[in-house]
Amino acid sequence: MKKDKNKKVKLVVVGSVALDTIETPIEKKEEILGGSASFACAAASRFVKTGIIGIVGSDFPKKYLDLLESFNVDLKGLEKINGKTFRWSGTYDKDMNNRTTLCTALNVFADFKPKVPDEYKTAPYIFLANIEPRLQLMVLDQMKRKPKFVAADTMELWIKTTNSDLMNLIKKIDLLFINDSEARHITGNFSLLQAAKILLEIGPRFVVIKKGEHGSLLFSKNSIFIIPAFPTENVLDPTGAGDSFAGAFMGYIARAGRINTATMRKAMLFGTVAASYTVEKFSLDGLCDATLEKLKKRARILRNMIRV
Amino acid sequence: MKKDKNKKVKLVVVGSVALDTIETPIEKKEEILGGSASFACAAASRFVKTGIIGIVGSDFPKKYLDLLESFNVDLKGLEKINGKTFRWSGTYDKDMNNRTTLCTALNVFADFKPKVPDEYKTAPYIFLANIEPRLQLMVLDQMKRKPKFVAADTMELWIKTTNSDLMNLIKKIDLLFINDSEARHITGNFSLLQAAKILLEIGPRFVVIKKGEHGSLLFSKNSIFIIPAFPTENVLDPTGAGDSFAGAFMGYIARAGRINTATMRKAMLFGTVAASYTVEKFSLDGLCDATLEKLKKRARILRNMIRV
Numbered sequence: 001m002k003k004d005k006n007k008k009v010k011l012v013v014v015g016s017v018a019l020d021t022i023e024t025p026i027e028k029k030e031e032i033l034g035g036s037a038s039f040a041c042a043a044a045s046r047f048v049k050t051g052i053i054g055i056v057g058s059d060f061p062k063k064y065l066d067l068l069e070s071f072n073v074d075l076k077g078l079e080k081i082n083g084k085t086f087r088w089s090g091t092y093d094k095d096m097n098n099r100t101t102l103c104t105a106l107n108v109f110a111d112f113k114p115k116v117p118d119e120y121k122t123a124p125y126i127f128l129a130n131i132e133p134r135l136q137l138m139v140l141d142q143m144k145r146k147p148k149f150v151a152a153d154t155m156e157l158w159i160k161t162t163n164s165d166l167m168n169l170i171k172k173i174d175l176l177f178i179n180d181s182e183a184r185h186i187t188g189n190f191s192l193l194q195a196a197k198i199l200l201e202i203g204p205r206f207v208v209i210k211k212g213e214h215g216s217l218l219f220s221k222n223s224i225f226i227i228p229a230f231p232t233e234n235v236l237d238p239t240g241a242g243d244s245f246a247g248a249f250m251g252y253i254a255r256a257g258r259i260n261t262a263t264m265r266k267a268m269l270f271g272t273v274a275a276s277y278t279v280e281k282f283s284l285d286g287l288c289d290a291t292l293e294k295l296k297k298r299a300r301i302l303r304n305m306i307r308v
Numbered sequence: 309m310k311k312d313k314n315k316k317v318k319l320v321v322v323g324s325v326a327l328d329t330i331e332t333p334i335e336k337k338e339e340i341l342g343g344s345a346s347f348a349c350a351a352a353s354r355f356v357k358t359g360i361i362g363i364v365g366s367d368f369p370k371k372y373l374d375l376l377e378s379f380n381v382d383l384k385g386l387e388k389i390n391g392k393t394f395r396w397s398g399t400y401d402k403d404m405n406n407r408t409t410l411c412t413a414l415n416v417f418a419d420f421k422p423k424v425p426d427e428y429k430t431a432p433y434i435f436l437a438n439i440e441p442r443l444q445l446m447v448l449d450q451m452k453r454k455p456k457f458v459a460a461d462t463m464e465l466w467i468k469t470t471n472s473d474l475m476n477l478i479k480k481i482d483l484l485f486i487n488d489s490e491a492r493h494i495t496g497n498f499s500l501l502q503a504a505k506i507l508l509e510i511g512p513r514f515v516v517i518k519k520g521e522h523g524s525l526l527f528s529k530n531s532i533f534i535i536p537a538f539p540t541e542n543v544l545d546p547t548g549a550g551d552s553f554a555g556a557f558m559g560y561i562a563r564a565g566r567i568n569t570a571t572m573r574k575a576m577l578f579g580t581v582a583a584s585y586t587v588e589k590f591s592l593d594g595l596c597d598a599t600l601e602k603l604k605k606r607a608r609i610l611r612n613m614i615r616v
Contacts, residue, residue: 191541214522224539224613225613226536226613227616228534231525231532233502234499266616308573308611
């Protein structure tokens with residue numbers, strides 16, 4: 001890993017870093033590493049040097065910093081301040097597709113203002129993982145050079161509470177990741193095709209609609225790409241699947257260094273495969289298994305499953 | 309069409325022929341042509357000469373016989389007796405994925421015993437569309453020569469009420485079409501991968517699990533193929549989508565005349581595309597639009613949407 005230490009950060013990710021308490025029908029885990037930026041950075045780091053922008057409290061376990069470093073994530077942008085780390089807890093029902101949030105404690109996140117480290121300010125690829133749109137915009141505003149490609153993820157909560165910030169953000173990005181129910185909600189349109197058209201008209205060149213276990217769709221003005229989820233036998237915890245998907249997607253295109261149909265479709269393939277590793281274990285444990293070699297191998301298997 | 313009149317029937321389909329009354333959030337239609345065999349035969353006939361085995365009452369409108377004939381379906385096996393035709397009525401909820409049966413009146417179907425016309429008894433391809441497993445078995449028993457390939461579809465009701473007949477049937481077929489919730493129910497296994505494995509162990513070489521708008525999966529002992537649904541903007545009525553899928557699938561392989569991975573995957577592609585035409589209109593109206601040329605064109609479009 002040493003040799004990568006001094007590589008320049010190509011992809012910058014802002015998002016949450018959290019301590020999750022998760023109950024599934026099979027098992028319960030307390031205070032495990034979670035948050036949109038943790039998953040996205042771990043997945044992206046398999047492809048490219050990735051820097052994280054986020055915040056943790058003084059209670060944040062050192063072992064989790066070590067874990068992120070073991071993925072080779074650049075931690076310069078991870079602020080540590082006095083106070084408690086952001087915490088989330090939730091339960092999943094039997095089919096693992098619906099989750100209920102039991103508790104969200106913002107803690108140090110409540111007053112978080114992302115600061116982009118100087119050496120990230122010219123990074124070509126930016127992923128604004130799921131946090132408040134206002135904070136996502138703050139990161140874009142600090143960039144010194146217009147990035148080559150900016151993608152953002154969002155969630156139901158921001159559609160409901162900060163819709164105008166979110167709309168402002170969507171106008172400024174190249175790609176929006178959104179799940180099916182969110183796409184329906186934000187556009188007021190039940191058809192995903194029509195929802196995607198409306199979102200594309202707002203500004204981004206690409207829209208990725210995530211459907212969980214049913215795969216995902218990539219829309220641009222004149223093409224659609226559809227990919228199923230990788231069929232995994234044992235789904236242990238779906239938390240972070242979408243973040244891992246987006247992280248691997250962005251890592252793949254940052255590594256490829258070009259935006260065209262073939263690259264975007266391969267990025268969808270690798271996003272899908274990274275998500276499949278994530279759901280097989282809790283926290284980042286699944287991604288720990290997912291070396292670039294293993295991701296490539298599973299990508300070949302999936303590609304063969306969809307070839308006709 | 310005349311030239312096909314004397315062609316030998318290659319594919320025999322047994323199933324229901326019904327008069328459906330359907331209410332969707334958009335529109336209500338009364339006494340339109342429905343039934344598993346109607347949809348399956350219409351779709352299959354685009355590929356190969358198909359014979360229908362079923363029963364209708366004396367009230368069955370001549371226009372619907374003409375409609376089936378316009379698809380070039382061979383009607384020798386369609387019995388007509390005194391009494392009322394089978395009727396089904398149901399409603400769909402807003403997302404068109406869940407339907408509620410309002411009324412099922414078996415009528416002439418109550419005492420139906422399928423009779424296979426002599427010239428169908430050596431047909432190489434058989435599709436046992438969704439009817440009571442006992443009746444599906446009766447068709448198999450009347451064949452003079454072991455067919456090259458037999459597929460069957462089923463539904464929740466038969467899993468609940470005639471499970472041993474159904475199990476007996478599944479042992480005797482080459483391919484089982486089943487939807488996701490039925491596969492889970494019949495195997496008692498939530499994972500579709502594990503459900504498919506269990507079903508394959510019962511006997512068939514292939515299992516196709518249909519997931520409606522989320523596409524379908526083809527399982528064999530050593531391979532999986534996954535295909536998304538064709539993204540149609542306007543779903544008017546999902547009735548018959550699964551029957552059309554299976555009909556086109558079987559029509560495709562009967563036309564190809566060989567069972568291998570490439571053929572099976574293309575059959576999945578054409579099944580998907582036929583289903584997409586069906587859901588765009590009521591009754592067989594969507595399939596009326598779907599000439600072989602149009603099916604091929606949409607298959608090319610879908611293939612391009614899933615290529616990576």
